[in-house]
Amino acid sequence: MKILVAVKRVIDYNVQIRVKEDGTGVVTDNVKMSTNPPDDNAIEEAVKIKEAGKATEVVAITVGEEKAQETVRKALAVGADRGIHVKVDGILEPLAVSKILQKIVDKEKPDLVFMGKQAIDDDCNQTGQMLSALLNWPQATFASKIEVKDNKLEVTREIDEGLETIEINFPAIVTCDLRLNEPRYASLPNIMKAKKKPIEEIPASDLGVDVSPRLEQLKVEEPPKRKAGIKVANVAELVQKLKNEAKVI
Amino acid sequence: MAVLLIAEHNNKELRQFTLNAATAASQIDSDVHAVIIGQNAAEAAKQLSELPVVKKVLSVEAAHYENFTAENFAPVIVKLAENYSHIVCSANTFGKNLMPRIAAHLDTSQVSDIIKVMSPDTFLRPIYAGNAFATIKSNDIKKCVTIRPTSFDPCESTGGSAPIEKLDASEEFSNTKFIKREEIKSDRPELGTARIVVSGGRGMQSGDNFKLITEIADKLGAAIGASRAAVDAGYISNDHQVGQTGKVVVPDLYIAIGISGAIQHLAGMKESKVIVAINKDGEAPIFSVADYGLEADLFEAIPQFMEELNKLNTIQK
Numbered sequence: 420m421k422i423l424v425a426v427k428r429v430i431d432y433n434v435q436i437r438v439k440e441d442g443t444g445v446v447t448d449n450v451k452m453s454t455n456p457p458d459d460n461a462i463e464e465a466v467k468i469k470e471a472g473k474a475t476e477v478v479a480i481t482v483g484e485e486k487a488q489e490t491v492r493k494a495l496a497v498g499a500d501r502g503i504h505v506k507v508d509g510i511l512e513p514l515a516v517s518k519i520l521q522k523i524v525d526k527e528k529p530d531l532v533f534m535g536k537q538a539i540d541d542d543c544n545q546t547g548q549m550l551s552a553l554l555n556w557p558q559a560t561f562a563s564k565i566e567v568k569d570n571k572l573e574v575t576r577e578i579d580e581g582l583e584t585i586e587i588n589f590p591a592i593v594t595c596d597l598r599l600n601e602p603r604y605a606s607l608p609n610i611m612k613a614k615k616k617p618i619e620e621i622p623a624s625d626l627g628v629d630v631s632p633r634l635e636q637l638k639v640e641e642p643p644k645r646k647a648g649i650k651v652a653n654v655a656e657l658v659q660k661l662k663n664e665a666k667v668i
Numbered sequence: 669m670a671v672l673l674i675a676e677h678n679n680k681e682l683r684q685f686t687l688n689a690a691t692a693a694s695q696i697d698s699d700v701h702a703v704i705i706g707q708n709a710a711e712a713a714k715q716l717s718e719l720p721v722v723k724k725v726l727s728v729e730a731a732h733y734e735n736f737t738a739e740n741f742a743p744v745i746v747k748l749a750e751n752y753s754h755i756v757c758s759a760n761t762f763g764k765n766l767m768p769r770i771a772a773h774l775d776t777s778q779v780s781d782i783i784k785v786m787s788p789d790t791f792l793r794p795i796y797a798g799n800a801f802a803t804i805k806s807n808d809i810k811k812c813v814t815i816r817p818t819s820f821d822p823c824e825s826t827g828g829s830a831p832i833e834k835l836d837a838s839e840e841f842s843n844t845k846f847i848k849r850e851e852i853k854s855d856r857p858e859l860g861t862a863r864i865v866v867s868g869g870r871g872m873q874s875g876d877n878f879k880l881i882t883e884i885a886d887k888l889g890a891a892i893g894a895s896r897a898a899v900d901a902g903y904i905s906n907d908h909q910v911g912q913t914g915k916v917v918v919p920d921l922y923i924a925i926g927i928s929g930a931i932q933h934l935a936g937m938k939e940s941k942v943i944v945a946i947n948k949d950g951e952a953p954i955f956s957v958a959d960y961g962l963e964a965d966l967f968e969a970i971p972q973f974m975e976e977l978n979k980l981n982t983i984q985k
Contacts, residue, residue, distance in 0.1 A: 435931065436796045445800055513768070514777045539912070541795055543780045548738065548768035557739055557844040560765045563906075573847065578761040579860070579915070581907055584847040585737075591843070597913055598906060633777035637790065638803040645938065648959040650950075654972035657944065657962050658980070665942045665959065667864070667921040668888060668983055 420474045420589075422465040423529035424499065425520060426458040426481050426490040429540040442638045454490045457535025459602040460595040464565055465533050466498035467600065473567045476500050478527060482519050484508050488618060495613035496605035502616065503527075507623035507630060513541075515630035517549035522626040524554060529590065531572070536561050536594040547594035557587035563598040669753035670699035673722070674745060676762045677704060677712040679734065684861055687719065687822035689758040692815040694721040694823065695785040696754050701726060702830075703748060705741050707734035713832055720828035730837035735849070736762060739841035742769040747838065749774055749810055754788070759814035760860075771812035778812040779804055783819035797912040797935035818860070818918040818939070852907045859891040859908065864921045867893030867910055867937070868903070871926020871947065871966055875903040880970045881925060887977050893917065893937075895927045911936035926966045929954030946970075 430436055431451040438445055454462075465477045479494035480503040481487045491502035505519050524532060537544040551558035559565075563582070564575035576583045577596050587593075605613070623630055651657045661668045673693040676683040686702075693700045703726040704713045713727045726748065732740050745766075749755060755770060757763035759781040771778040783801075784792035790805045791813065806813075859865065866888065868881040878892075885892045893910040894903065910917055912932040922940035927933060929945070929952055937943070938957045945958035948965050955961040962969060977983065 430796070432932070436799050438800050445796060512777045514772065514775070517772060539797065542797065542912075543778070544764045545768035545771070545778055545780060548765065549772035551739075552742065552769040552772035557841070558765075558769070559844075560738075561761060576761075577906065578849075579907075580849065581852040582850045584849075586845040586847055588843040633806065633808050634779065635805040635807065636802055637805055639795070639800050640803075642794070642798060642801050645943075645957050645959075648943070648955075648957075648961060650955070650961045650963060654962065654964070654969055654976055657960055658973065658976035660960055661921070661942070661944070662980060665921070667942050668977075668980070 420531070421476045421478065421527070421529045422468065422474050422531045422533060423478050423480060423524065423527055424461050424465045424494065425532065425534035425546070426462065426479055426494055427455040427535070427538050428452050428481065428483060428487045428490045429455045429538055432456055432539055438639055438641045442640055444636070444639050452486070452489070454493055455535050455538045457537065457595050457597050458490070460597060460599045461533040461535055462494045462497060462499060463600045463602040464595060468567055469498070478503060478529065480505065480520070480523060482507060482511060482516050482623070491618055492613055493605065495616040496610045497603055500616065502618035503621065504618055505621050505623050505626070510632050511630060512632055512634060513543050513545035513549055514633065515628065517546050517553055518628045519623060519626055519630070520546070520550050521553045522628060531590065532592045534594055536596055547592050551592040557591045559585055559587050559591065560594045561596045562593050563596045565593060565599065669751065670701050671697045671754040671756055672745070672748060672752040673700055673702040674755065674757040674763070674766070675702050675704040675712070675716050676758060676760070677706060677709060679706045679709045680711060682712050682715045684822065685758040685760055685817035686716070687825060688817035688820040689756055689815045690719055690721050690823040691820040692782070692785060693756040696756065696788050699723055701752070703728065703745065705733045705744055707731055715825070717830040717832050718826050718828045719823055721823045722828060722830045725830050725832040726835055727832050728835045728837055732840040733837070735846035737841065737844055737846060738766040738769050739844045740838070741766050742773060743838040745770045746773045752810070754811045754813060756813050756815060758817045760817065763814045767812055767814050774810050774812065776808040776810050776812050777806065778814070779806055780814050781816045782813055783816050797932055798938070799931065799935070816916065818916055852905065856885065857889065857891045859893060859910070859915050859917060862891030862917070862919055864888045864890035865893045865910070865917050865919045866890045866923045866925065867895065867927060868898055868925050869895035869927030870897040870901060872898060872903055878904055883974060884923070884970065884977070887974065888983060895930070895933045897930070924954050924958070925970065927954055928952045929957065
């Protein structure tokens with residue numbers, strides 16, 4: 420059984436982002452970048468399934484500029500067997516990424532495709548569902564528990580009302596929630612070993628996919644700032660303010 | 669062309685956020701049709717027809733729609749899409765799961781989680797967990813848009829009488845099987861729609877101590893929230909989580925107790941009308957968004973807070 424895991428390079432989740440003064444986007448120069456957090460969960464889960472003897476190969480893929488390859492290298496350092504880097508510059512919408520992934524799936528024929536449920540930069544939450552649509556495969560989104568059965572998965576999904584359990588037949592797509600597992604850290608020997616693992620580089624232009632954006636980002640701005648609040652001296656003052664000033668209790 | 673709203677329901681009644689999504693849909697175009705897909709959902713369809721902003725209801729029923737599986741729902745919407753300029757749904761887990769599947773079939777680049785309709789093709793949406801707002805113009809012929817429900821007021825729920833048209837079901841998608849749903853039942857108001865939310869963070873130090881939060885919430889008729897740190901520490905279950913990876917809440921009053929205010933938590937609550945922070949660390953980032961900050965040990969402050977609340981003659985519910 421083969422698992423393909425898609426990873427994305429994003430601004431590190433601990434970085435307080437800054438909006439560019441000209442309103443064209445957010446500052447990314449000299450900003451720490453890392454793998455999209457739930458994509459780390461996706462890699463971890465795939466590697467765990469392989470370690471349990473239920474998968475034979477884990478392939479990590481990223482789509483993006485030159486430096487995006489770092490995320491694949493990191494996936495290799497925590498246990499993926501080989502990598503694919505589809506090279507493309509500029510803004511990529513989830514629809515374009517899912518079309519590229521579809522081409523790679525056609526070629527690699529994985530039984531499962533894993534990825535994070537959402538990227539923490541554009542917060543779109545689309546790529547996994549779009550890929551399943553294009554492939555006409557079952558989808559298990561927001562997965563917080565995965566159990567591998569015979570040619571199918573039982574997946575527990577985090578939904579607004581609580582938890583939902585579904586069963587999906589191979590081949591299938593799973594998008595991972597942060598609660599799925601605890602991603603491991605790469606050890607130094609494994610980081611060294613990962614340098615020798617192969618990464619196939621494919622120019623997006625070779626795949627015959629139209630990746631031109633359909634959306635125009637007209638402006639990026641800072642959200643309205645909250646007006647500065649006050650510190651109250653004690654609980655009595657707090658309750659009095661809530662009752663008589665804010666009138667909310 | 670008209671806008672097609674996808675109704676969210678539980679086969680018995682409409683889910684509250686359908687009303688918020690209906691408001692957003694009506695801001696895109698006054699001609700709003702709504703589709704309801706389910707099983708034995710006639711009562712919910714009737715409720716939908718009573719929304720004054722909805723001009724027509726399309727109802728599709730079959731056993732394989734009982735559990736809202738996206739793989740079954742998407743083909744129904746895709747078939748209807750040719751008559752509509754926009755497909756709209758709320759951006760909760762139902763809509764997030766379903767809409768991209770529709771958009772990909774229609775070869776449309778979806779606009780997710782909008783907080784404002786600027787014009788029929790231009791929308792405002794938060795990115796980077798709400799740390800920036802992007803104005804996005806869609807150049808696709810068909811537009812698939814999901815709505816952040818808390819950013820739109822619910823529409824009127826009575827007074828309308830839209831005709832209900834029944835449509836044929838599409839084929840069942842056989843590779844996905846629903847097993848079970850475990851809904852967390854509670855007598856409290858739902859976190860996403862509560863007027864007051866009382867949240868605890870890692871500062872609570874244990875699941876047992878969350879009882880203190882519960883007492884205040886009971887007194888105020890509030891929902892109980894939590895930071896991701898509190899959930900990860902096992903103090904409380906995940907359905908209480910407020911933040912980028914949990915629920916986004918916009919109550920009239922948000923009380924954050926023992927919550928430091930990580931970026932991802934602020935993303936889920938900073939649009940609340942009034943924010944109270946109780947934390948012993950005066951430098952905690954939560955104070956930067958709080959209207960009323962109290963620098964105090966929560967284990968002293970909470971009992972005092974209860975005492976002061978008990979002194980009040982009346983408490984708004």
